Amino acid sequence: xxxxxxxxxxxxxxxxxxxxxxxxxxxxxxxxxxxxxxxxxxxxxxxxxxxxxxxxxxxxxxxxxxxxxxxxxxxxxxxxxxxxxxxxxxxxxxxxxxxxxxxxxxxxxx
Amino acid sequence: xxxxxxxxxxxxxxxxxxxxxxxxxxxxxxxxxxxxxxxxxxxxxxxxxxxxxxxxxxxxxxxxxxxxxxxxxxxxxxxxxxxxxxxxxxxxxxxxxxxxxxxxxxxxxxxxxxxx
Numbered sequence: 001x002x003x004x005x006x007x008x009x010x011x012x013x014x015x016x017x018x019x020x021x022x023x024x025x026x027x028x029x030x031x032x033x034x035x036x037x038x039x040x041x042x043x044x045x046x047x048x049x050x051x052x053x054x055x056x057x058x059x060x061x062x063x064x065x066x067x068x069x070x071x072x073x074x075x076x077x078x079x080x081x082x083x084x085x086x087x088x089x090x091x092x093x094x095x096x097x098x099x100x101x102x103x104x105x106x107x108x109x110x
Numbered sequence: 111x112x113x114x115x116x117x118x119x120x121x122x123x124x125x126x127x128x129x130x131x132x133x134x135x136x137x138x139x140x141x142x143x144x145x146x147x148x149x150x151x152x153x154x155x156x157x158x159x160x161x162x163x164x165x166x167x168x169x170x171x172x173x174x175x176x177x178x179x180x181x182x183x184x185x186x187x188x189x190x191x192x193x194x195x196x197x198x199x200x201x202x203x204x205x206x207x208x209x210x211x212x213x214x215x216x217x218x219x220x221x222x223x224x225x226x
Contacts, residue, residue: 003154034211038155045203045219046155051212089155093211097167099145099157 004102022090030071034093112136119220132204143207148200
């Protein structure tokens with residue numbers, strides 16, 4: 001159960017778009033359409049932003065979108081806003097009722 | 111509102127034991143599968159354990175040492191942690207399974223420190 005690979009940091013100016021990648025293997029990201037993304041602000045609980053690769057829970061702005069190609073998933077935040085500054089984690093189902101997370105990406109709004 | 115509140119975190123010596131609790135409210139607890147996820151200081155999230163009905167599943171790093179259980183009559187999820195190691199030091203979150211292979215509700219977590 002190796003962690004998924006995310007860049008440690010990403011940044012963009014207000015109004016810009018930024019994409020965060022999440023690379024796994026054929027045993028997790030590449031093998032299932034069960035990638036999810038979480039936003040975590042300091043001292044807050046993680047919040048589900050995307051599930052099943054590209055679906056948004058009710059209440060999540062449509063500025064957040066997800067996609068997947070092969071064993072790499074991506075979260076794109078469009079029209080960056082100051083409140084988007086947070087840590088973002090990807091997760092994938094890895095079979096046999098086990099899950100794996102990425103190491104996290106700190107998104108900075110410049 | 112839908113809420114998960116963890117408790118039971120403490121400072122414990124290596125080799126010791128601890129039992130964490132997660133109190134659920136605002137939803138029909140018995141109808142949902144539940145997880146434990148941990149976060150070491152300054153590190154990322156790590157999935158720990160999953161309970162699906164009465165079946166239990168664990169990360170390799172805790173298998174044989176941790177036990178997940180639940181009391182539906184008290185809307186509470188538990189994590190029994192035995193043979194604790196320094197590397198188990200983390201904030202432990204309980205999370206509700208979304209039924210779409212994701213974690214849709216999280217608690218704030220409870221801190222477990224394993225140190226001599």
